[in-house]
Amino acid sequence: MSLPTTLLAVGLPALLAVIACAVIIYVLVREVRHQRALRTLYLEADGLEYDLKECRSRLARAHASMSMGPNQPAAGEAEARVAVDAALRELLAHRLWLRDQADSANQHELDAAVRAIGKARGALGRQLRELASAQHALETAVREKIEDLSQQ
Numbered sequence: 198m199s200l201p202t203t204l205l206a207v208g209l210p211a212l213l214a215v216i217a218c219a220v221i222i223y224v225l226v227r228e229v230r231h232q233r234a235l236r237t238l239y240l241e242a243d244g245l246e247y248d249l250k251e252c253r254s255r256l257a258r259a260h261a262s263m264s265m266g267p268n269q270p271a272a273g274e275a276e277a278r279v280a281v282d283a284a285l286r287e288l289l290a291h292r293l294w295l296r297d298q299a300d301s302a303n304q305h306e307l308d309a310a311v312r313a314i315g316k317a318r319g320a321l322g323r324q325l326r327e328l329a330s331a332q333h334a335l336e337t338a339v340r341e342k343i344e345d346l347s348q349q
Contacts (some may be wrong), residue, residue, distance in 0.1 A: 227304070227318065234307035235299055241314040242295070246288055248321050253281045259332050262339060 260274040291314070321323070 231304060231307065234304065234311055235295070237311050238295060238299070238314065241318060242288060242292055242309065245314060245318050245321065246285070248318060248325065249281055249284050249288065252321065252325055253278070255325070255328050255332060256281065258333065259328065259335060261330075262335055 256274075256277045260277070291310070297327075
């Protein structure tokens with residue numbers, strides 16, 4: 198066997214093995230990235246649902262504090278309830294998409310969904326902080342008014 202034939206006999210299978218390993222690694226990395234994006238989406242969806250329910254609860258408490266009577270809703274109460282319910286329905290639609298389409302979705306779609314849900318949670322988090330601040334101010338004002346009335 199000549200040297201070029203020996204190199205070809207040894208080098209070609211080695212080159213094919215390296216190419217096969219590279220392909221396997223590429224496929225595994227893609228699968229890990231896909232699974233990581235799915236896991237993040239599910240966790241963020243759970244977090245968003247929790248945040249929305251917390252928002253609904255806080256809004257109900259705030260509106261109860263502002264209500265003029267037991268059968269009279271506070272200003273904006275119905276609109277707030279409708280908005281939170283709409284967000285929960287939208288979240289349900291996204292969960293159904295995840296259930297039905299996520300395994301076949303391409304990485305670009307999954308990455309876009311992760312960014313979108315992260316942005317939604319960030320915006321809701323800011324609104325929850327503002328709501329907490331407003332609730333605190335309302336409770337302080339009510340407490341001060343009660344103290345003023347009790348001193349008269």
